[in-house]
Amino acid sequence: MKIKSVLARWLHVPIPYEQQHVSDFGRVASFDCVLVRIETACGLVGYGEAKEEVGSEGNSQALVALINEKYAPALVGEDPRDISRLWEVMYNGCRAHYALAEGHVFPILGRRGVSVSAISGVDLALWDILGKSLGAPVWRLLGGRKAERMPAYASGGWADEAGIGRQLMGYVERGGFKAVKMRVGVIDGDPVSSARRVRAAREALGPGIGLACDAHGTYTVAQAKRFCRLVEDENLMWFEEPVTADDKRGMAEVRASSSVPIAAGESEFNRFDFRDLAELRAADVFQPDLAICGGITEAMRIGAIASAFNLRLAPHLWTGALAFAAGLHVSAASPAGWILEYSLGANPLLHELAEETFTVVDGMLDIPDRPGLGVTVSEAFAQRHAIA
Numbered sequence: 126m127k128i129k130s131v132l133a134r135w136l137h138v139p140i141p142y143e144q145q146h147v148s149d150f151g152r153v154a155s156f157d158c159v160l161v162r163i164e165t166a167c168g169l170v171g172y173g174e175a176k177e178e179v180g181s182e183g184n185s186q187a188l189v190a191l192i193n194e195k196y197a198p199a200l201v202g203e204d205p206r207d208i209s210r211l212w213e214v215m216y217n218g219c220r221a222h223y224a225l226a227e228g229h230v231f232p233i234l235g236r237r238g239v240s241v242s243a244i245s246g247v248d249l250a251l252w253d254i255l256g257k258s259l260g261a262p263v264w265r266l267l268g269g270r271k272a273e274r275m276p277a278y279a280s281g282g283w284a285d286e287a288g289i290g291r292q293l294m295g296y297v298e299r300g301g302f303k304a305v306k307m308r309v310g311v312i313d314g315d316p317v318s319s320a321r322r323v324r325a326a327r328e329a330l331g332p333g334i335g336l337a338c339d340a341h342g343t344y345t346v347a348q349a350k351r352f353c354r355l356v357e358d359e360n361l362m363w364f365e366e367p368v369t370a371d372d373k374r375g376m377a378e379v380r381a382s383s384s385v386p387i388a389a390g391e392s393e394f395n396r397f398d399f400r401d402l403a404e405l406r407a408a409d410v411f412q413p414d415l416a417i418c419g420g421i422t423e424a425m426r427i428g429a430i431a432s433a434f435n436l437r438l439a440p441h442l443w444t445g446a447l448a449f450a451a452g453l454h455v456s457a458a459s460p461a462g463w464i465l466e467y468s469l470g471a472n473p474l475l476h477e478l479a480e481e482t483f484t485v486v487d488g489m490l491d492i493p494d495r496p497g498l499g500v501t502v503s504e505a506f507a508q509r510h511a512i513a
């Protein structure tokens with residue numbers, strides 16, 4: 126089996142004004158991703174997703190250029206089922222222990238950032254092709270799924286102190302969620318007002334609903350410690366990215382300062398970043414993003430590290446349908462897999478790019494059992510929103 130073509134396109138989907146939310150980083154006016162389409166000479170087609178920015182807003186030109194101009198020419202002619210070999214060549218270039226079939230030398234393109242995101246998009250498409258070639262869902266190729274459906278949490282919660290309880294209860298009523306996530310940090314100013322919003326949320330939800338908080342790395346270590354102290358009795362499911370991802374030791378200090386579990390990983394790029402988080406005891410929950418972290422291949426390794434360090438895996442699924450589905454397959458197959466993120470912000474790439482729908486019933490999401498990633502991409506939707 127041989128790869129015939131690799132094509133990356135930037136999908137830019139504007140969000141209608143009434144559906145936009147104001148996140149920590151401003152008003153979210155679009156949802157963006159890079160759609161990777163790989164076709165084999167025998168006519169199999171696989172799709173993957175790569176992302177330039179964690180928030181999924183904005184420009185993806187650099188990523189598209191990298192995939193189409195650097196990775197694609199090297200991949201054409203290769204066997205798409207040799208995923209580990211191709212991963213290694215894309216990451217380690219001429220240092221890889223494997224070579225490209227035709228003896229081409231591949232450059233080393235970078236070990237973090239868009240290079241690894243590009244690998245993610247390719248990797249997802251390769252797994253999609255492998256599954257389709259065998260008529261099996263990806264989770265089966267990863268060793269089987271632990272359950273037919275897994276718990277999901279509703280991810281949103283930007284409202285102020287007066288509105289947060291109602292907003293989160295709205296999520297619970299809508300999908301039967303047993304867990305929700307709200308934003309704290311820059312969005313509300315300081316740890317004291319964050320803690321007030323958390324208390325309001327807990328009061329509305331009662332003790333039976335899981336509650337997580339996400340600070341997007343916007344606190345200082347001192348602020349994050351103060352926040353943990355203020356909410357220690359609110360029984361948080363986790364406190365996410367308390368401080369910048371660049372300060373892993375600071376994160377470990379925050380974690381050691383209270384009993385509030387720490388989650389991190391959406392800003393990390395590969396297993397080596399997660400190994401550092403684990404060794405520093407900086408986190409309780411790992412959140413790789415399948416469109417960023419090196420794809421399914423790397424996420425399974427990250428899941429193995431989580432398991433070996435007695436941590437949990439809860440992938441960052443603020444993504445389009447392909448990275449979302451990939452996260453479901455990995456969570457279902459990984460021993461550390463725990464809970465799935467379901468974004469409650471406007472997310473057209475989750476709900477309109479795929480012909481299938483991902484619906485939460487009684488707080489649970491079905492693990493797809495169609496071949497490959499189990500996502501039928503709507504080419505009409507993709508073409509309508511493709512910028513490059």
Ligand SMILES: O=C(O)[C@@H](O)[C@H](O)[C@H](O)CO
Nearest residue numbers: 148179180280339441443
């Ligand atoms: O964990 C999450 O879902 C967040 O970090 C989102 O990626 C962010 O709010 C998008 O702007």
Ligand SMILES: [Mg+2]
Nearest residue numbers: 339341365391
């Ligand atoms: Mg987050």
